[in-house]
Amino acid sequence: MTEALQQHSDESLLDRLRAGDDAAFAELVETQAPRLLSVAKRYLGDVAAAEDCVQEAFLAAFRALDRFEGRSTLSTWLHRITVNAALQALRRKGARDEVDIEPLLPTFDSDGFLEGRTQTTAADAETLLADDDVRRQVRAAIDTLPLGYRNILMLRDIEGLSIKEAAEMLELTETNAKVRLHRARQALKKLLEPLFVEGAL
Amino acid sequence: MSPWRVLKRRTKALMMRHAPGMLTCAQFESFVLAYHEGELDSSAREAFERHMRMCPPCQVSFADYCRTVALGQRLFAEQDAAEPAPVDDRLVASILAARRAR
Numbered sequence: 001m002t003e004a005l006q007q008h009s010d011e012s013l014l015d016r017l018r019a020g021d022d023a024a025f026a027e028l029v030e031t032q033a034p035r036l037l038s039v040a041k042r043y044l045g046d047v048a049a050a051e052d053c054v055q056e057a058f059l060a061a062f063r064a065l066d067r068f069e070g071r072s073t074l075s076t077w078l079h080r081i082t083v084n085a086a087l088q089a090l091r092r093k094g095a096r097d098e099v100d101i102e103p104l105l106p107t108f109d110s111d112g113f114l115e116g117r118t119q120t121t122a123a124d125a126e127t128l129l130a131d132d133d134v135r136r137q138v139r140a141a142i143d144t145l146p147l148g149y150r151n152i153l154m155l156r157d158i159e160g161l162s163i164k165e166a167a168e169m170l171e172l173t174e175t176n177a178k179v180r181l182h183r184a185r186q187a188l189k190k191l192l193e194p195l196f197v198e199g200a201l
Numbered sequence: 202m203s204p205w206r207v208l209k210r211r212t213k214a215l216m217m218r219h220a221p222g223m224l225t226c227a228q229f230e231s232f233v234l235a236y237h238e239g240e241l242d243s244s245a246r247e248a249f250e251r252h253m254r255m256c257p258p259c260q261v262s263f264a265d266y267c268r269t270v271a272l273g274q275r276l277f278a279e280q281d282a283a284e285p286a287p288v289d290d291r292l293v294a295s296i297l298a299a300r301r302a303r
């Protein structure tokens with residue numbers, strides 16, 4: 001559907017939703033729930049928690065319908081609300097099996113040189129991800145990052161938000177968000193090192 | 202480490218510290234995010250790239266950093282482009298029932 005068509009169909013659906021039309025609510029939930037559930041699963045892992053999250057997100061959206069300004073499509077708006085609900089659910093859940101981030105950050109020797117490899121594989125991300133095993137490894141590595149680092153990486157690199165938008169959602173300053181994002185990527189890089197070492201695949 | 206390698210590293214350290222505009226590895230590292238985001242001005246960008254040309258570990262580290270970001274960006278690209286799996290009817294019914302119960 002083109003943007004203009006999407007906007008138009010959103011508008012008529014929105015009018016019906018605001019009028020309290022049951023069929024419109026059913027249409028919205030039926031069309032949007034599948035995608036939102038797959039987004040929620042990325043954050044929460046298990047299906048039951050993701051379903052609770054999607055339900056919460058829809059109810060929050062219904063309450064906020066009057067405040068929806070139509071600056072994004074309904075589906076983008078719902079996506080955002082779902083991510084927020086997932087972040088809240090993670091916060092409530094508290095500590096998980098997380099690695100310590102410090103040992104995953106780069107180290108420098110006494111002369112100030114980076115201690116690291118001088119060779120790496122040439123395979124690009126797309127080639128690497130063609131292997132299902134690699135996809136699982138990347139997902140698992142992201143999941144072991146401490147929450148404060150994982151969330152910013154999810155929002156910036158996976159959701160594709162700007163750093164500023166991601167910082168706002170996580171209630172961080174932009175500077176703090178940048179520091180965390182950088183560390184998250186460094187740690188993930190370290191966790192994924194086996195993929196980059198020549199001859200390891 | 203062999204005496205020869207130590208000498209080589211020391212010489213390189215001296216060069217890096219005293220060559221005008223040369224970044225240390227730690228400084229290089231602190232610019233990685235800004236460089237990747239395209240936020241550096243041209244002189245900082247040049248200094249960054251100069252260090253990268255001279256320093257194999259930083260070159261590799263930066264290449265792996267870029268690939269790590271790309272892996273995250275592409276991890277769900279296929280899933281996003283595909284039709285999502287249908288949800289359980291119970292979920293839809295439960296959401297609609299919860300709305301009516303408000």
Ligand SMILES: [Zn+2]
Pocket residue numbers: 113114225226229252256258259
């Ligand atoms: Zn270096």
